[in-house]
Each structure stands twice: as C-alpha cells, then as structure tokens.
Amino acid sequence: MKDIDKSFKKDTETDFPLREEMRPRKVTTPDGQVIDIDPLQDYFCQEPPKVHRKSYSAIVEGFYNWARANSLWILGFGTGCGAIEMRPLMTPRFDAYRYGIQWRPTPRQSNLLVISGYLSVKTLKRAIRAYEQMPQPKYVVGLGSCTINGGMYWDSYNTIKKLDEYLPVDLYIAGCMPRPEALLAGLMDLKKLIRKGEAEGANRYAENFDWYKANQKSVIKDWDMPDYSW
Amino acid sequence: MRELIEHLTPRYSLGAPVFQRPGLTFVDVKRDKLRALLLDLRDKHGFTHLVLLTAVDWLEEGRFQLTYLLNNRAADQTLGLRLYLDRANPMGDTIHDIWPTAATYQRELREMFGIAFPGSPRVDEEFILEGWTDMPPYRRDFDTLAYSQQTFVERGGRETHEPRATMKHKLYPEG
Numbered sequence: 001m002k003d004i005d006k007s008f009k010k011d012t013e014t015d016f017p018l019r020e021e022m023r024p025r026k027v028t029t030p031d032g033q034v035i036d037i038d039p040l041q042d043y044f045c046q047e048p049p050k051v052h053r054k055s056y057s058a059i060v061e062g063f064y065n066w067a068r069a070n071s072l073w074i075l076g077f078g079t080g081c082g083a084i085e086m087r088p089l090m091t092p093r094f095d096a097y098r099y100g101i102q103w104r105p106t107p108r109q110s111n112l113l114v115i116s117g118y119l120s121v122k123t124l125k126r127a128i129r130a131y132e133q134m135p136q137p138k139y140v141v142g143l144g145s146c147t148i149n150g151g152m153y154w155d156s157y158n159t160i161k162k163l164d165e166y167l168p169v170d171l172y173i174a175g176c177m178p179r180p181e182a183l184l185a186g187l188m189d190l191k192k193l194i195r196k197g198e199a200e201g202a203n204r205y206a207e208n209f210d211w212y213k214a215n216q217k218s219v220i221k222d223w224d225m226p227d228y229s230w
Numbered sequence: 231m232r233e234l235i236e237h238l239t240p241r242y243s244l245g246a247p248v249f250q251r252p253g254l255t256f257v258d259v260k261r262d263k264l265r266a267l268l269l270d271l272r273d274k275h276g277f278t279h280l281v282l283l284t285a286v287d288w289l290e291e292g293r294f295q296l297t298y299l300l301n302n303r304a305a306d307q308t309l310g311l312r313l314y315l316d317r318a319n320p321m322g323d324t325i326h327d328i329w330p331t332a333a334t335y336q337r338e339l340r341e342m343f344g345i346a347f348p349g350s351p352r353v354d355e356e357f358i359l360e361g362w363t364d365m366p367p368y369r370r371d372f373d374t375l376a377y378s379q380q381t382f383v384e385r386g387g388r389e390t391h392e393p394r395a396t397m398k399h400k401l402y403p404e405g
Contacts, residue, residue, distance in 0.1 A: 008373035010380040014363040122360045149385040155375040157367045158359070161382045219381065222361030 016221040044226035049206040052136045054197070061197065068111075068137055069194040072187065075110040076103040077130055080117020081177060082143040088180045101187055107133040112190075115167070117177070118146035120158050124166060125220050131167055132229050138202045141190060142172045143183070151176055165215045168201035231255050231307055234275060242267045245312075256297075256310040261323065264313055268298070268328055276302040277309060283325075283335035285343045289370040292317045294345060298325075315345065324350035342368035 024038040055061040078086065089096040090103060104110040107130045115127060131140065142163045145151035150161030163169055170193060173186035193199040205212055209228075217223050235247045235257060244267075245258030259267055271277040277300040286295040298311040315322060324347045326333035336347040337357045344366035347353050356362065365372050 006376075008371075008376040010377050011364040016361040016363055122358075125360070150378075150382070155378050157372070157374040157377045157381075159378075159382075161378070162385045165383045215383070220361065221363055 019222065019224045022224045040226055044229055046226055046228065048209050048228050049132070049202070051203045051206045065195050065197050069191040070100040072099075072101045072112045072139075072190070073110040074101060074103045074112045074114055075107050075130060075134065076105055077107075077113070077127070078116050079119050079123045079127060080144070080146060082114075082116030082146075085143075085177050085180055085183060086114065086116060089183060094180045094184060096184060096187065099184075099187065099191070107131070108135065110134060111136075111138045112141065113138065113167075114141045114143055115147050115163055115169075116143045118144075118151065118153050118156075118159050119163065121160065121219055122158075124160055124216070125225070128167065128216060129225060129229055136202055137199075139170045139190060139194070139199050140167050140201050141186065142169045143186075144178060145174060145176045148172050148174060160219060166212065166219070168205040168212070170199045170201040231309075238267070238270070242270075253306055254308045254310070256312055258312045258314070261313055261315070264298075264311070265323060265325065265328075267311070268300075268325060271300055271309065272328060276304055277307075279303060280329040280331055281308065283332055283339070285339050285345060285368075287317070287343065287368065287370045289317075294320050294343060296322060296339075296345075320345040322347045324348065324353075326350050342366055344369065 022039050024036065026034055027037045028034050055064055074086075076086075078084075086103070088094050089101075096102070101112075107113075111134060113127070113131050113134065119127060131138070140163075142148060146153055146159070147163040147169070150156070150159065153159040154161065160166060171186060171190045173182055175182050178186070190199065213227055231249070231253075235244065235255065238244060239247075242263040243260060248256040250256060279301040281299040281301050282297075283299070284297050286297065288295060294315045294317055296313040296315060298313070300309045300311070301307070302309070313322075320343070322336070322339070322345050324332070324336060326336065326349075333351050333353070336350040337353050337355070339345045340347060340350075340353050341357045341359055341362070359367070364377065367374065367377075
C-alpha cells in the first residue's frame with residue numbers, strides 16, 4: 001500500500017501502569033491483623049485450562065456430540081452491529097429455538113459465544129473474560145467480515161482484524177452483515193461440525209494457551225485480570 | 231442574527247461572522263472573552279442549549295479549533311463559536327459549570343485530541359480508550375493505518391489466479 005507514512009512509528013516503549021485496585025497492598029483485617037494482598041494472585045484462579053479429553057469409546061463420544069449439537073446456548077453478548085441480526089432469530093419468523101438454539105444472559109449458562117461484528121480492543125477484553133467463564137464444551141462463531149479480516153474497520157486504530165489470533169474460532173459466517181438466514185445456515189453448519197467432533201476450539205485454546213495469551217496481551221495494554229479467569 | 235452579532239462584536243471583539251445559511255452562523259472568538267460571551271448568550275440572548283463542543287486539528291497552521299455550537303430554540307438560531315488554541319500546548323477553559331454536558335465533551339477532547347481542560351470533572355480519567363499509551367488518536371499526525379498495521383495481525387489476501395500473470399509466471403519464471 002502506498003499511502004502509509006513510514007515515518008509514523010507506534011509507541012512501543014510506554015507501559016500502561018497497573019490499575020490501583022490491582023496493585024499489591026497491605027490490608028487490615030477486622031481482627032487487627034495486617035496481611036499482604038496481591039489481588040491478581042489472591043482473588044482469582046490462575047489455573048490454566050485443560051484439554052477436554054474424548055470419551056473412552058467412539059460410540060459414546062458420538063452420542064455426546066449429538067447431544068451437544070442439539071443444545072447450543074448462545075451468550076447474549078452483542079459486540080458489534082451483527083447483534084442486530086441475532087434478534088430476528090429469536091422471533092417467530094426465523095425461530096432459532098426450534099433447532100435447540102437459545103440465548104442466555106450469562107456466560108455460565110451458555111456454550112456458544114457469537115462474536116457479532118467488529119471487536120474493539122476494549123470489548124475484546126470482555127469477550128475473552130466471557131469466553132473463559134463459559135463451561136466446557138464451548139464454541140466460538142465469528143460473525144461478519146469484521147471478525148474475518150477487519151472488514152470496513154481495516155485501518156482502525158482500535159479494532160482487531162483477525163479474531164482467530166485471540167479466540168479459537170470454530171466457524172466464520174461471512175457477510176456484512178450476514179442475514180438471519182445466513183446465520184441459521186451457519187449454526188446448522190456448526191451443528192454438523194460438532195456432530196463430526198471437529199469443533200475442538202476449546203481444546204485448541206487449552207493446547208495453545210500461551211500463544212493465545214501472548215497475542216491477547218500484545219493488543220490489550222492494561223491487562224488487569226488474571227491469565228485465566230474462570 | 232445580524233443585529234445580535236453587530237451588538238456583540240465591539241463588546242467581545244468577535245471576528246468576521248460567517249452566515250452559513252439562515253439559522254446557522256459562525257464567528258471567531260478570543261479565549262479570554264469566551265466565558266463572558268457564553269454566559270451572555272445563555273442568560274440574555276436565549277442560547278440555552280449547547281449542541282456540541284468539538285475540535286478540528288489544523289495541522290498545517292499549528293492550531294486546534296474548538297467549536298462551541300449553541301442553539302436558541304425559540305428563535306430557531308444556531309451560533310457556532312470558533313476558538314483557536316495553540317497546537318503545541320493546547321489548553322482550553324472548562325465550561326462545565328455553564329453547561330454540565332460540556333464535561334463529557336471535554337473528557338473526549340482530552341482523550342482524543344490531547345486538549346487539556348483543567349478543572350473539568352474527571353477529565354483525566356480514560357473515556358473511551360482503555361490502556362492507550364500512544365499519541366491522541368484524532369490528531370492528524372497520528373496515522374491510523376500505520377498504527378493498525380503495526381498493532382493488529384492481518385489476514386493474508388486471497389490467492390489470485392489471474393490468467394495473464396499466472397501464465398507469464400509459469401512460462402517465464404525468470405521474468
């Protein structure tokens with residue numbers, strides 16, 4: 001590309017200071033004891049995710065996958081304009097509920113994270129936390145061209161361009177924006193992947209955990225949360 | 231509107247007005263006269279509503295332009311006040327006590343243009359950006375494309391099999 005000013009260099013020297021509530025400090029307990037608190041160590045679990053192993057027999061695993069494919073519970077977390085296209089799916093016209101797909105308000109009750117559209121760095125942080133809090137088995141669907149290659153935010157200072165660098169994406173649905181029909185077709189494809197046992201995003205995340213964390217931290221400068229926050 | 235501008239010009243040493251269209255006028259103001267002018271407009275001339283406060287980066291001229299857009303609802307008149315600040319050390323005056331909404335605009339200008347507004351509530355807290363360490367991103371010497379290429383991983387483009395180039399490469403690999 002021609003129009004890039006080579007003289008512009010991103011500031012890579014400055015570090016963002018740790019937020020005050022995350023810094024180690026001394027706390028006086030109600031009975032007068034003075035104790036050291038390191039919030040990142042003491043308040044959260046630092047255990048990295050583990051690979052979810054397959055069942056002992058292929059038939060049982062196939063049964064599990066059938067069951068998983070028929071219970072897709074989506075976290076109702078709209079990151080961008082694609083969230084608008086999810087709403088019609090809940091209505092009688094498209095009615096995703098007939099396929100066993102429904103929306104839940106909290107990550108603890110859902111197993112499918114739909115990144116619906118562009119993801120700014122600020123939202124990426126929340127999406128990572130939400131993803132990590134979801135119980136296994138869990139899946140990620142990238143919706144729209146913004147999650148695939150940045151889409152119309154290709155030159156934005158604040159929007160990530162390639163979602164699978166940061167979260168393990170099982171399936172992309174292309175379009176800007178994909179219509180509800182495309183979404184339904186995509187979710188049907190995801191079901192097929194799960195039935196075949198190929199939607200292994202969560203295991204990929206556990207296996208390449210350090211790589212994902214390095215990518216996430218290269219973008220999110222004020223990392224004020226534990227490395228794994230379930 | 232012309233009468234009002236003529237009335238205010240000697241008192242507040244306004245610049246030459248621009249009558250953009252009926253109901254929209256712009257005029258340049260000096261920084262030391264701004265506060266008195268805003269209070270005068272709000273309390274005596276019915277400009278009770280601050281529509282917006284925004285900035286323009288005139289990089290070549292080395293200055294920032296602050297635009298205070300005021301609206302007189304009853305007379306259906308909008309008045310834009312332009313104020314120029316030095317770009318090297320941009321320092322504005324807070325008007326959050328005149329219009330409380332200005333505090334939000336000032337926080338945004340502080341973060342996106344790096345214009346300081348001492349005394350404005352919570353002005354130094356981060357507003358939209360989180361963990362931003364680079365220069366304010368709305369300044370024109372901030373290259374968003376270069377920044378995004380240096381920060382975010384790109385997906386490679388599609389492979390192309392355009393016949394002419396492909397066959398040329400196949401038949402004459404040396405060029």
